Amino acid sequence: xxxxxxxxxxxxxxxxxxxxxxxxxxxxxxxxxxxxxxxxxxxxxxxxxxxxxxxxxxxxxxxxxxxxxxxxxxxxxxxxxxxxxxxxxxxxxxxxxxxxxxxxxxxxxxxxxxxx
Amino acid sequence: xxxxxxxxxxxxxxxxxxxxxxxxxxxxxxxxxxxxxxxxxxxxxxxxxxxxxxxxxxxxxxxxxxxxxxxxxxxxxxxxxxxxxxxxxxxxxxxxxxxxxxxxxxxxxxx
Numbered sequence: 001x002x003x004x005x006x007x008x009x010x011x012x013x014x015x016x017x018x019x020x021x022x023x024x025x026x027x028x029x030x031x032x033x034x035x036x037x038x039x040x041x042x043x044x045x046x047x048x049x050x051x052x053x054x055x056x057x058x059x060x061x062x063x064x065x066x067x068x069x070x071x072x073x074x075x076x077x078x079x080x081x082x083x084x085x086x087x088x089x090x091x092x093x094x095x096x097x098x099x100x101x102x103x104x105x106x107x108x109x110x111x112x113x114x115x116x
Numbered sequence: 117x118x119x120x121x122x123x124x125x126x127x128x129x130x131x132x133x134x135x136x137x138x139x140x141x142x143x144x145x146x147x148x149x150x151x152x153x154x155x156x157x158x159x160x161x162x163x164x165x166x167x168x169x170x171x172x173x174x175x176x177x178x179x180x181x182x183x184x185x186x187x188x189x190x191x192x193x194x195x196x197x198x199x200x201x202x203x204x205x206x207x208x209x210x211x212x213x214x215x216x217x218x219x220x221x222x223x224x225x226x227x
Contacts, residue, residue: 107159
């Protein structure tokens with residue numbers, strides 16, 4: 001089946017630095033990917049929709065200058081948390097549809113970000 | 117996007133059948149119903165999807181009444197490894213449709 005890979009699976013950084021998280025579709029092409037964040041004991045919150053070759057669409061309340069999304073190819077989307085602060089510490093998860101119009105999303109394993 | 121309501125938590129014992137019901141009163145004609153399972157510190161995993169009536173696969177069954185305003189995920193003979201959070205999502209996926217997660221149901225299976 002379809003596989004979505006995220007890297008790194010966990011990262012620790014100092015406050016004020018930027019962190020990049022990669023999301024790759026390993027055996028299929030994804031024109032659209034979705035980025036979620038999840039705090040402990042909470043549900044997933046959609047942050048943005050990443051569109052290949054165009055700007056990402058951010059959900060209300062998500063700072064686009066804070067969370068930079070780039071979808072430069074059909075198999076790779078990146079999320080960069082800029083000038084990270086402790087409150088950005090969270091579990092970030094990406095997902096993609098196996099094919100345009102597919103009714104199932106495949107999720108990555110997630111990336112745990114801890115900002116000191 | 118249709119809002120979903122699920123019980124926050126459920127307890128069960130090994131070997132029992134577990135039924136988790138999700139309410140989605142505002143489901144649209146083109147919406148599908150999909151259930152995902154999530155273990156701690158992992159991404160959600162697809163369990164089952166349906167549009168109407170009943171769907172069954174190797175791990176679960178999904179029951180959807182005629183009015184489609186609710187759905188029930190049925191897990192037969194649960195084991196300890198089924199302890200997880202289960203999410204019911206409603207939406208369309210075509211044309212870039214996005215998925216909004218509700219609160220989910222935390223299922224705890226005890227020995």
